[in-house]
Amino acid sequence: MMKMLLTCLAFVMAVSAAQAEPLRIELDSPNIEPLPFAAPAFIAETAGADQYARDLAAVVSSDLQGSGLFRAISQDAFISQITSFDSPVQYADWKAINAQALITGAVSTTGDGQIIVKFRLFDVFSEDQLGEGLQFVGSTNGWRRMAHKVADAVYSRITGEGGYFDSRVVYVSETGPKNARLKRLGIMDYDGANQQFLTDAQAIVLAPRFSPNGDRVIYTSYESGFPKIYVLDVASVGRRVLQDQPGTMSFAPRFAPNGQDVVFSLTTGSNTDIYKLNLDSGQRTQLTSSPAIETAPSYSPDGTQIVFESDRSGTQQLYVMSAGGGEATRISFGQGRYGTPVWSPRGDLIAFTKQNRGRFHIGVMRTDGSGERLLTASFLDEGPTWSPNGRVIMFTRETAGSGGSSTLYSVDISGRNLKAVQAQASDPSWSPLLK
Amino acid sequence: MKTFTKVVVLTTTLALAACAKSPFDRSGNGAGAGAGSLDNGGISSSALDANSPAYFNQTIGDTVLFAVDQSTINDTARATLSQQANWLNNNTTYSAIVEGHADEQGTREYNLALGARRAAAARDYLVANGVADNRLRTVTFGKERPLAVCSTEECYAKNRRAVTVISAGVGS
Numbered sequence: 001m002m003k004m005l006l007t008c009l010a011f012v013m014a015v016s017a018a019q020a021e022p023l024r025i026e027l028d029s030p031n032i033e034p035l036p037f038a039a040p041a042f043i044a045e046t047a048g049a050d051q052y053a054r055d056l057a058a059v060v061s062s063d064l065q066g067s068g069l070f071r072a073i074s075q076d077a078f079i080s081q082i083t084s085f086d087s088p089v090q091y092a093d094w095k096a097i098n099a100q101a102l103i104t105g106a107v108s109t110t111g112d113g114q115i116i117v118k119f120r121l122f123d124v125f126s127e128d129q130l131g132e133g134l135q136f137v138g139s140t141n142g143w144r145r146m147a148h149k150v151a152d153a154v155y156s157r158i159t160g161e162g163g164y165f166d167s168r169v170v171y172v173s174e175t176g177p178k179n180a181r182l183k184r185l186g187i188m189d190y191d192g193a194n195q196q197f198l199t200d201a202q203a204i205v206l207a208p209r210f211s212p213n214g215d216r217v218i219y220t221s222y223e224s225g226f227p228k229i230y231v232l233d234v235a236s237v238g239r240r241v242l243q244d245q246p247g248t249m250s251f252a253p254r255f256a257p258n259g260q261d262v263v264f265s266l267t268t269g270s271n272t273d274i275y276k277l278n279l280d281s282g283q284r285t286q287l288t289s290s291p292a293i294e295t296a297p298s299y300s301p302d303g304t305q306i307v308f309e310s311d312r313s314g315t316q317q318l319y320v321m322s323a324g325g326g327e328a329t330r331i332s333f334g335q336g337r338y339g340t341p342v343w344s345p346r347g348d349l350i351a352f353t354k355q356n357r358g359r360f361h362i363g364v365m366r367t368d369g370s371g372e373r374l375l376t377a378s379f380l381d382e383g384p385t386w387s388p389n390g391r392v393i394m395f396t397r398e399t400a401g402s403g404g405s406s407t408l409y410s411v412d413i414s415g416r417n418l419k420a421v422q423a424q425a426s427d428p429s430w431s432p433l434l435k
Numbered sequence: 436m437k438t439f440t441k442v443v444v445l446t447t448t449l450a451l452a453a454c455a456k457s458p459f460d461r462s463g464n465g466a467g468a469g470a471g472s473l474d475n476g477g478i479s480s481s482a483l484d485a486n487s488p489a490y491f492n493q494t495i496g497d498t499v500l501f502a503v504d505q506s507t508i509n510d511t512a513r514a515t516l517s518q519q520a521n522w523l524n525n526n527t528t529y530s531a532i533v534e535g536h537a538d539e540q541g542t543r544e545y546n547l548a549l550g551a552r553r554a555a556a557a558r559d560y561l562v563a564n565g566v567a568d569n570r571l572r573t574v575t576f577g578k579e580r581p582l583a584v585c586s587t588e589e590c591y592a593k594n595r596r597a598v599t600v601i602s603a604g605v606g607s
Contacts, residue, residue, distance in 0.1 A: 177584070178581060178584040179580065179581050179582065179583075179584050180580075181579070183579075204576075204579050206543060206547075206579070207543060207544070225574065226574050227547065227574070227575065247572070249547075249551060249573075249574065249575060251544060251547050252544040252547070265544065265547075265548065267547075267548065267551040267575065269555050269559075269573075270506070270551060270552045270555030270556060270559070272547075272548035272551060272552075293545060293548040293549065293552070295544040295545060295547070295548050296542070296544045296545070309542075309544075309545065311545075315504075316542075316545055339541075339542040339544070339545050340542050340543075340544065353542050355540070355541070355542075358540075379586070380539065380540075382542050382543065383542070383543065398539075400586035401584075401585060401586050402584040402585055402586075404584075404586060427543070
């Protein structure tokens with residue numbers, strides 16, 4: 001894992017006297033007009049930094065524009081050129097092209113394979129710098145992460161909430177025909193870059209999930225011929241099977257926020273129940289015990305509750321129980337069937353898959369089941385996962401027919417900004433923000 | 436011709452089993468590999484030995500079907516499973532794995548659990564008809580291995596299935 005150093009720049013730009021509304025995007029506002037910004041190529045301060053200077057600005061722009069909250073102004077429209085990181089900003093030139101935010105940056109290379117990235121964010125209409133300048137130091141092969149960190153800082157300063165760009169997604173890569181599909185675990189940056197594989201395609205793998213700090217992945221594999229749960233170390237790609245009882249099958253694993261417990265489904269005979277296993281002690285606890293199907297458990301971020309799906313009422317519905325098991329409260333009451341609930345990292349919402357009248361939807365509801373909103377509709381959408389800041393959901397969309405294939409999509413919790421992220425992929429799990 | 440195709444597939448399955456390869460490995464799509472070199476007339480006219488796995492798979496039928504979101508054994512399935520049980524009772528050197536499958540109209544985890552229900556329902560019927568418990572194992576594939584790939588009820592009906600896969604050996 002790349003080490004990155006973050007420091008605040010000592011020099012602060014002169015405070016301007018001009019007054020205007022502070023630069024701000026209210027994420028809960030019903031109508032968000034994308035905020036226009038300018039991100040000129042960063043200044044290359046050493047020989048050999050030119051390519052990084054262009055690429056860093058491009059990735060920052062792509063992150064911000066991709067969020068649907070910002071709109072990049074074309075470089076062709078720029079009046080001023082940024083020639084030095086420390087020269088005063090010509091606010092009038094940026095106002096004239098209606099740039100509300102200006103991002104400037106500089107990059108230099110060191111002799112030992114590192115780069116230093118600096119940036120500043122300006123509120124053009126207030127003629128003021130927004131927050132302190134920041135500096136990141138890291139290895140050259142981590143330059144995209146530094147761009148994501150710049151974009152996260154901009155997002156965070158303008159929205160008042162944490163960003164999500166410096167994060168990764170683990171998923172299932174899918175190739176081959178529908179009746180003999182080859183599946184393997186893949187990992188990529190949140191935006192689909194830097195794709196790598198974590199397993200070969202020898203056995204079916206399903207539904208990988210990150211540990212709370214992103215260092216491990218827990219998933220289901222058929223490598224023994226039967227579905228069993230494996231834990232994989234992301235750095236070494238070493239894996240081990242979770243202990244289980246002979247003759248049983250297990251799947252749908254997910255970590256508890258403490259990183260030590262995992263919940264999963266275990267099938268004995270015809271019955272599927274939810275169990276908890278402590279990875280350290282190996283102690284196993286049965287959390288549900290009805291003859292119905294109980295699966296897809298997900299912890300609340302404080303670790304005190306578990307949301308899961310059960311067909312104990314006759315059809316698939318969502319229930320919440322204490323993390324210790326026992327009585328459960330049904331929270332889904334709309335038309336159709338509900339599955340794959342996932343608790344938001346902010347704790348306020350539960351995302352789910354809904355099936356109704358032959359269509360599939362990704363939706364969100366409050367944790368008591370109120371305020372249900374459907375964000376998508378298609379032949380087959382399923383398996384939501386949350387961005388680290390709880391503002392974006394990624395999921396699998398599968399197309400119909402013999403040539404049907406899976407693609408990862410993302411959508412805002414407002415239902416805006418639906419877009420494809422990665423083709424030939426399913427079962428995404430979003431990491432926390434990287435350190 | 437239809438029978439011929441089935442025999443070729445079966446031959447391949449047995450060949451795989453003989454190589455001690457996992458019976459679950461459906462990714463190897465070598466079924467058609469040697470087809471052109473076989474004598475079509477000779478194979479299609481030969482009668483199957485009632486004690487052969489080929490007889491089990493083709494004449495009795497290795498597959499039973501289920502209604503949408505159900506794991507109830509219907510009359511057709513009952514007839515098939517009764518014959519499967521007779522065959523297994525007459526051929527005690529074989530064991531079987533019962534696979535449960537679902538159509539694509541459902542979420543992944545739920546379909547795994549549903550496939551497990553279907554496999555268990557078929558297994559339980561075989562056990563109730565005298566097959567020793569330790570000769571049968573179940574596995575669910577959920578919606579991961581559809582038999583038919585179209586997205587209409589015609590295909591879905593074929594995919595909601597339990598398949599009894601025979602292998603040599605007396606079980607655990």
